[in-house]
Amino acid sequence: MAATPIAVVTGASSGIGAATARTLAAEGFRVVLTARRKDRIEALAAELTEVGHQATAYALDVTDRAAVDEFATAFRSLAVLVNNAGGALGADPVATGDPADWRQMYETNVIGTLNVTQALLPALTASGDGTIVILSSTAALSSYEGGGGYVAAKHGEHVLAETLRLEIVGTPVRVIEVAPGMVRTEEFATTRFRGDTEKAAKVYAGVDAPLTAEDVADTIGWAVTRPSHVNIDLLVVRPRAQASNTKVHRTL
Numbered sequence: 001m002a003a004t005p006i007a008v009v010t011g012a013s014s015g016i017g018a019a020t021a022r023t024l025a026a027e028g029f030r031v032v033l034t035a036r037r038k039d040r041i042e043a044l045a046a047e048l049t050e051v052g053h054q055a056t057a058y059a060l061d062v063t064d065r066a067a068v069d070e071f072a073t074a075f076r077s078l079a080v081l082v083n084n085a086g087g088a089l090g091a092d093p094v095a096t097g098d099p100a101d102w103r104q105m106y107e108t109n110v111i112g113t114l115n116v117t118q119a120l121l122p123a124l125t126a127s128g129d130g131t132i133v134i135l136s137s138t139a140a141l142s143s144y145e146g147g148g149g150y151v152a153a154k155h156g157e158h159v160l161a162e163t164l165r166l167e168i169v170g171t172p173v174r175v176i177e178v179a180p181g182m183v184r185t186e187e188f189a190t191t192r193f194r195g196d197t198e199k200a201a202k203v204y205a206g207v208d209a210p211l212t213a214e215d216v217a218d219t220i221g222w223a224v225t226r227p228s229h230v231n232i233d234l235l236v237v238r239p240r241a242q243a244s245n246t247k248v249h250r251t252l
Helices: 015-026 038-050 065-072 099-126 148-167 188-192 197-204 213-224
Strands: 006-009 030-035 055-059 080-083 130-135 173-180 234-237 242-244
Touching (some): 006 015, 015 030, 015 080, 030 038, 038 055, 213 234
Parallel strands (some): 006 030, 006 080
16 A cells, blocks of 8 residues: 655744645645644644644744754655745835845745755655645745845745756656735735834725635645646746736726
8 A cells, every 4th residue: 555645834823824634634635734833733743633634742942953954864765744834024115125034034935934844855756646736826936115135035936946846857846836815824924014013904904805815725735636747836826806916906
């Protein structure tokens, strides 16, 4: 009997990461949930196990390279890596943006993705049929006012995915980039505005049906489960009410 394929999901404590873990578990993967908040991923692993899925929680900061390398020693073979850990801080213009925010966003979104991808690439290759998913954003493709730091980080993540795909072509590993537009989750905008729920709510004000975490997870699940020879290089997913980063239909 073939072993159950393993999928690692970073940033699995909430939002898109948690929804992706649920989706991949339902698709038959044994999911390994990583995030800094140990209590959150342990609760999710227990939830998935209770309904008959296979799930393990592992507390991990993707910016800690030594910890990432230690985590990677557990895998000789790995089917899927979903690089979801990341996020935004602030919405200040370039002229007044806090360099510390820019640095933290780059460390999490780009260096964190690099750390985990480098550490797990041998196991993904050894599987003979590996898939790397990099969750970027439409911010990886075009800019908008007040988004300079986040846009710069996500552009970095996009280029990482694009370059890696060129460099490992001919190996049994796919590189898939999923770039969501406006997604309403319980934490993304609130974290960006440092707990200011009023500012966070204004992001989605008047927008009919922004994407949900489950919408994006469904997209990731679909891309990952395509036949092995099919690579979804880049998939942009937005709500119908959003035509671009700066063009959103609102009913106010």
